[in-house]
Amino acid sequence: MANRYANLCIAITGLNANDNPGPGMAVIRSLKESFGDSLRIIGLSYESLEPGIYMRDQVNKTYQVPYPTEGTTALLDRLAYIHQQENLDLLIPNFDSELFNFIKIAPQLQVMGITTFLPGHQQLSLRDKVHLKEFGEKNGFYVPADQKLYHADDLRKAVDEFNFPMMIKGKFYDAHIVYTMDQALKAFHQLNASWGIPVIAQQYIKGTEINIAALGDGRGNNISVVAMRKLYITEKGKAWAGVTIKDDKLIELANKFAITTAWKGGYEMEIMSNDKGHLYILEINPRFPAWIYLTTAAGQNQPAALVKMALGNDVAPFEDYQAGKLFVRYSWDHIADITDFQQISVFGEL
Template sequence: MANKYTNLCIAVTGLNANDNPGPGMAVIRSLKECFGDDLRIIGLSYESLEPGIYLKELVNKTYQIPYPTEGTAALIERLTYINQQENLDLVIPNFDSELFNFIKIAPQLKQMGIASYLPTQQQLALRDKVHLKDFGTRHSFYVPADHKLYTADDLQKAAAEFSFPMVIKGKFYEAYIVYTMDQALKAFHQLNATWGTPVIAQQHIRGNEINIAALGDGQGNNVSIVAMRKLYITDKGKAWAGVTIKDDNLTQLANSFALATNWKGGYEMEIMSTAEGHLYILEINPRFPAWVYLTAAAGQNQPAALAKMALGEAIEPYTDYQAGKLFVRYSWDHIADIADFQQISAFGEL
């Protein structure tokens, strides 16, 4: 371990670990694996029941932060206070919905001595679900056709074009494969209530689901690319088990994306590989996936590489990883004290 990384303090969001887990705990495990027990992890939470708050062997202290809808002023004020207590070296946000604010305040954080490693607002917008089809057309990527849904009536046009089944997606999260208009309407109203409009209707592509976790250097290159095939998928479409695979076409696709966008930071490509051999990009998530610990297990620790790059170290791109590494997600009951819940709820710190 290089001495320059002693007493490192890193703040991480995304501490939820339910059936639709955030990436935070996987990012923390990866960081701990690289930097050891000397690393101090500060959890940044939105809710009082995010499991990471209570996993004290992984998270040293947690602070609640304001919801993204409260804007940048509230966030910078809270982070200023947290930094006074903790002297943060780096912050790694892990939710799509909070990235806009974190990118906006990155220069202020830098002045406070807090590093980050994030895409630009332009890069963030390019791969937005609303713009993905246009982006794909411009750069000759396969992307399913889509319709932006602002009202329930818009579903009729989408159904006429795509027929069933089709996929109904929230602006930030969640996706449902629907087979009838009733199911489509239910999904639309549910996603609209949770994430607002537009809700996206997307053409349903049949094939094998593959995800790619990657880390872009902001100069058009990837430092790391690890591909995983989903083996077990929840009703929310989340991978509950998966195995690392190697395929030059997947590597080439991720490299083409990095080149087209100059992406900086972690990202995930959700791919459908069809019988005809086409790789359709279903989504590009602008942060590490919840399964990112698999990258560390396979030999390319992406969160650790991001941390080192954010702190100014030049990282040589990884060239290989282990295929056949399997992850299986599991649920278990972590026991905490109600006093801890009351503490974080009342004072926003634990």
Template sequence: MTTANNYASLCIAVTGLNANDNPGPGIAVIRALKAGLGDGIRIIGLSYESMEPGIYMHELVNKTYQIPYPTAGVAALINRIEEVHGKEKLDLIIPNFDAELYNFIKIAPQLQLSGIRTFLPSHAQLSLREKINLADFGKQNGFSIPADHKLFNLDDLNYAADILGFPLVIKGKFYDAYVAHTLDQAQKSFYQLGATWGYPVIAQQFIKGTEINIAALGDGNGNNISIVPMRKLYITEKGKAWAGVTIEDPKLIALANSFAKATKWRGGYELEIMRDANDELFILEINPRFPAWVYLTAAAGQNQPAALAKMAFDEKIEPFTGYQVGKLFIRYSWDHVVDIADFQQISALGEL
């Protein structure tokens, strides 16, 4: 059994190694794990594509294995994970993509039997915060959610435009969102998101205000172990935070605590909030995993990935009571130069 004294010997597998303009959380999670558990932990990357930069960041990732896409199903995933486990003796897996969580939750009991821990929400928890269910969830639990409409065809889009007006936010089932100011823009986004993520696409009421994200860690019993709010300072075309600063606001803490109480959430999550001119907090999205900016929680004094790892091994973690306000993150990109042989190896053999 892993104890507080030997977390440094853990072998932890992490997904989400991509780093485009909509980066995955994997590298931030790994940095936080190393900061909280020590550089001696062994990190195994789990990738879907050969061009995920984290594969080649050997100072952070000891070895990477490709795993099947979520559409391949649970049997393909468990077979691959067991193959990797046979080589690496995994202690813990931290998945970081929305679309893969259903399969990982499904195989979690089997992973446990093999000695691999996880700390994940249930399928019921995963479902209640999906974009197609978010408005109903808000009504049932007293949260302010922008009005939305599910889109399966252009008639649905025309109806949503009439009811919600412009500008209109068009969202993919799993990822991506675009603000449409005209019907032509809305139609283009509808087709693009439907082709990429499937249907329904969601049309959501546009709320003007200040964008705030909250990274939190639920204990599965209705409590939060950690809550760190961040105000976006720079936003990409896809609405992702490229810079942000930790802020202090009791209303945001109370909102996250209300969410944990209503859902008994287990694991990391992110609330995407819009504060309007009347100081009302609208929940735009609830992401069921750590955000890509989660390393800021470690820098601010509440290392959420490290706390999750300890909770996965049944250590009782006392809730954090404070964090540093005014901690700023600025994301940047650089050219990571590697040998083409590395790319060929991960592409051909599925491991590097």
């Protein structure tokens, strides 16, 4: 099977690997494990110090692309140039903030010969943090209560409703548990500066944190569902260690989401299981999580399955995975030359 896909050229975003890592390197690792090292990987970066740029054994060449705020015309022009150089077969975006633009230009990319496997704008909007509570109420999901914050003064209303502790979340990324008004104000201003308004205040649910990585086929079915319990969490709420678990209720929850939305592509559900056994949906991220390689290690290679479906091949739903597979993230000093940094910074290519 590997030879069938050996000459593919796939562009990947999300090459950062800091304390809030992107999914790109884990996606690449999964693809290489399935399709072999002859697979050509093209990195798409936004910053000159995204570690994946310099990992030559994983990424064949990297091109900088415009920030999402620069709009679709700049992005399409840049991708047309990259395609001219590399003859891309497929593109897999891995950041929430870039998806709107990639979805918008997907038909034009298809005309150019670049395939994607993405949800539509309506699907993307349904699970947005701003609309999540409404989505849950309409479709029978447990979702914590929330308040949209447009001004710092809006925090007082949120405190009156939720008390402390509560969650303060950015529109795209980042979440903080806050215990005082001073902490809440600080979090609001930080998230507003990073991601804009609204900032979201969310009721704090106490319980066990569980994440679900899943892959929808766009027709109401999940091809893969793998659940993971967080064992170690960073200050930013990111899983730094976790273990695969099996629970029929988690599978049913993900399947209900796929049926409700007809989701197409990878997604992650962040769940809190409370003391009554209710599964609260804290967030639904519209792409693979940074821990996606754990699904591969457990027996369900979701990135590889996405590639096969994107290229028009039928993929049978995975039936099982191994519980008790543990991941522990670690830091590794990757050494590069300053000339590489200068090259990507000045010319936008490496």
